[in-house]
Amino acid sequence: MKVLRCEKAILGNGEAIDNAILLIEGSKIIGVGDESSVDIPKDAEEIGFHGGFVLPGLIDTHLHLAIGPGENYVEQFKNSDGVQLAAGVENARSTLDAGVTTVRDLGARNRVAFDLREAERTGLILSPRLLVCGRSITMTGGHFHYCNAEADGYEEVRKTARQLLKEGADFIKIMTSGGGTVGTRRDLPSYTTEEIRGAVDAAHSVGKTVTAHCHATQAIINSVDAGVDVIEHCSFMEPDGRGGVKQVYREDVAEEIVKKGIYVDNLLNPTQENYGRLKCSYENFRGFKKLNAKILPGTDGLRIHQTGLMSLALEMWVQGGASPMEAIMAATKISAEAVGLEDIIGTIEPGKQADLVVVGSDPLKNISALRDPKMIMKGGKVIPPSMKVEAKEELARLASGFSAAHAREEK
Secondary structure (H helix, E strand, O other), X not given: OEEEEEEEEEOOOOOEEEEEEEEEEOOEEEEEEEOOOOOOOOOOEEOOOOOOEEEEOEEEEXXXXXXXXXXXXXXXXXXXXXXXXXXXHHHHHHHHHOOEEEEEEOOOOOOHHHHHHHHHHOOOOOOOEEEEOOOOEEOOOOOOHHHOOXXXXXXXXXXXXXXXXXXXXXXXXXXXXXXXXOOOOOOOEOOOHHHHHXXXXXXXXXXXXXXXXXXXXXHHHHHHHHOXXXXXXXXXXXXXXXXXXXXXXXXXXXXXXXXXXXXEEOOOOOOOOOHHHHHHHHHHHHHHHHOOOOEEOOOOEOOOOOOOOHHHHHHHHHHOOOOHHHHHHHHHHHHHHHOOOOOOOOOOOOOOEOOEEEEOOOOOOOHHHHHOEEEEEEOOEEOOOOOOOHHHHHHHHHHHHHHHHHHHHHO
């Protein structure tokens, strides 16, 4: 048995315990409370880190770990599957170093994501716990068509989803609008409601969920009508009638999303360096928050050393009007519920996996404390520190731009 003593335990459920004691046996938490309520066995092993502030391991519900090096999709997908898998190993480690102990990977090419998950499960690599869709389903020539899961029409989409489930997909991802892929448009839908329903019917028939990439307003509407479980981005983009694109938050659509209990993910993207789009993202975030929507703070990192940005995403949440406790709950308890692992992870309580992050100062007072984890534990095992600094340098660079953008907004 191991014992961890902390100045404060932030449980992930909206509560915190001062002068906390955690008891860990094997991979699980078996006790938590303050010093007066927890009996510590005499033979318990003290974990080396003392003091600090502990919270559940963070969950990133939107990452692409294994796309590979390059400055854009064309460059990234020129890499072989082997290079992409190697990139996934690198990104998985830097993500874990950032305190993220569970990841939902939203698409790579061929079997790369499946192989990365297998490497994690067999203990070959140091990585967060991985949930994968394998390949993202897209229309012929659509966003992420490089991943090789093109399908058109209800029957093709359903068959493709079934094939992915046969290969072991934990959930289904479908691209219902264009994206950053050359030749696609973010402001237009890629699929009809009926086509999206092909993926939904296949996944729901075996108890799996569907997450939909949606930038276009009509794509969001189609996805809601089709019954998806999670909407990614939810950018509310549409043609402006002059050959350009406009973003206009649609409260009526947001209300329907909330009514149906659909999660919305990656409203605020820490890799977004376009100030105009970032400003619209905050408007969307605040609109959904006002409606008490189920919002997830997935980061959408996809470049090398750009997948450990959850701390910055949560800083953006606080800038957008959330409290630090709300932000932490979103990245722990609520995200665990969204990925169907709420009985295993997401909160600090007896019976849950000992996925923990310890930081040096109180993130409830300053959320940026999460930028610098002092200790990370996954499944009861302390993760040895990494000597690599590239991911931390990228976090610092993006955080600097984030601060500059908000200084500009406040003027």
